[in-house]
Amino acid sequence: MNKYIDFIDLTNKYIFFIVISILVFILSYINNTFFYEYVKIRNYQEIRVLATNLHIDIKKCKSNDIICLNKIWDEINILQPYANIRLFDNDNNLILKYTKVKKRHKNRELISIPKYLNKIENTNLNLSITKETTPSILKATFRGITFSFYEIFIKTNNIGMTKTFIWYINEKIYMRSQNVIVFFILTFLVIYLLRKRQVQLKNKYIAQNLKIINLSKNIEQQETELSELMKMLNSKDIDFLNSIDKYKNLMSPPFDALKYEELLDLDPETIIYKSRKVLEKILAQIYEQEFNTEFHPNLAKMIEELRKKKILSQKTYNYAITIKAFGNIAAHPDYENLCEFTKNDGRVISNALILFIDEIKLRK
Known part of the structure; x- marks a missing residue:
C-alpha cells in the first residue's frame, strides 16, 4: 500500500x-x-x-x-x-x-x-x-495519439486551411485516431475508478496512522496496549546520544549525534522520519536474512511478515508500527488534515526506536 x-x-x-x-x-x-x-x-x-x-x-x-x-x-x-x-x-x-x-x-x-x-x-x-x-x-x-497535428500544421502552412480540411477528409486521416479516442475513454474510466478506490484506501491508511499519533498526544484516552505503550514512551528518559554511539552501525547514518539535540528543537519531523529510515534499514537486514533473499518488500509488509514468523514479538511489533505511523505522516503529510509534530513527539519516537533496537538485540 x-x-x-x-x-x-x-x-x-x-x-x-x-x-x-x-x-x-x-x-x-x-x-x-x-x-x-x-x-x-x-x-x-x-x-x-x-x-x-x-x-x-x-x-x-x-x-x-x-x-x-x-x-x-x-x-x-x-x-x-x-x-x-x-x-x-x-x-x-x-x-x-x-x-x-x-x-x-x-x-x-x-x-x-x-x-x-x-x-x-x-x-x-x-x-x-x-x-x-x-x-x-x-x-x-x-x-x-497526436491526431496528426504535425501533418495538419505543415499542410496548412503549404496549401491553406480549406485544402487541408479537404485532404483530411478525402484521405480519411481521422481514421488514425478513432481507436485512440475509444482507448482514452475506456482508460479514463478505469483509472478514474482506481483513483476513487485509492482515495478510500489512502484515507483509511492515514486514519490508522493518525490514530496511533493521537494516542501519543492524549487525544484518544483508551485503555489499550498501544495507549499504554504511548504513556510509557512519554515517560521514558533515554540517553539517545549515547544510544547513537552504542548502535552506530545501525543508526549512523542517518543520525548524527552532534546535531540531534538541535534538530529535535528545530525540526522534530526530521527526527521522526530518520527514525523510520533506521527502522526500515534494520528490518530489511532481518528480512533478507530470515527469508534468504536479496530483496525486501515495503516497510508495512516487512513488519507483518516478520510478525507472522514470530521474529517480532508483540512488544517489538508495537514499537515498529508506532515508528512507522509517525514516520509515514512525517514523510507524506496529509495537507487536508495537517499534523504538527512537537519536540516531545520526536523524543517519543526516538525512545521507541532505541527500545525496539534493545529488544531486537536482546532476542538475538
Whole structure:
C-alpha cells in the first residue's frame, strides 16, 4: 500500500493523466501492430492476385506483341491499383511500367510478389510487382495519439486551411485516431475508478496512522496496549546520544549525534522520519536474512511478515508500527488534515526506536 501511494498516486492530477497517456499509447501501439500486420497480409494477397491475372493476360500476347501489352497496361491505368508494376525482358530491359502510390505511403515498407511469379511462362518476360504496405508502428502510433497535428500544421502552412480540411477528409486521416479516442475513454474510466478506490484506501491508511499519533498526544484516552505503550514512551528518559554511539552501525547514518539535540528543537519531523529510515534499514537486514533473499518488500509488509514468523514479538511489533505511523505522516503529510509534530513527539519516537533496537538485540 505504501509504495502504491508513493509512486502511483492517482490523486495527483499530473500522474493521473500521465498514467492514462502511457496506457493509451501502449494500447494504440498494440492495436497498430496487429492492424498493420493484417494490412500487410491483405496487400500481399492483392499483389499476388494481380500478378496471377497479369500472367494470364500477358501469355495471350503472341511474340510479346507490344500493342497487346499496351492494351493490358491501359486496363491497369483504368483500374489504378496501388502498386509498382514493372515488365522486363530477359536482358532486364524495362518494357512497361506503372506506378501508383499515396504520397504519405512513400516511406513505408515494401512487399513483393513471390519469386515464382516473376518469370512469365512461355515468354521472355519477367514481372515485378511491389507495394508500399506498413509504416513505422512507433510513428503511426504517435501520429494517432497526436491526431496528426504535425501533418495538419505543415499542410496548412503549404496549401491553406480549406485544402487541408479537404485532404483530411478525402484521405480519411481521422481514421488514425478513432481507436485512440475509444482507448482514452475506456482508460479514463478505469483509472478514474482506481483513483476513487485509492482515495478510500489512502484515507483509511492515514486514519490508522493518525490514530496511533493521537494516542501519543492524549487525544484518544483508551485503555489499550498501544495507549499504554504511548504513556510509557512519554515517560521514558533515554540517553539517545549515547544510544547513537552504542548502535552506530545501525543508526549512523542517518543520525548524527552532534546535531540531534538541535534538530529535535528545530525540526522534530526530521527526527521522526530518520527514525523510520533506521527502522526500515534494520528490518530489511532481518528480512533478507530470515527469508534468504536479496530483496525486501515495503516497510508495512516487512513488519507483518516478520510478525507472522514470530521474529517480532508483540512488544517489538508495537514499537515498529508506532515508528512507522509517525514516520509515514512525517514523510507524506496529509495537507487536508495537517499534523504538527512537537519536540516531545520526536523524543517519543526516538525512545521507541532505541527500545525496539534493545529488544531486537536482546532476542538475538
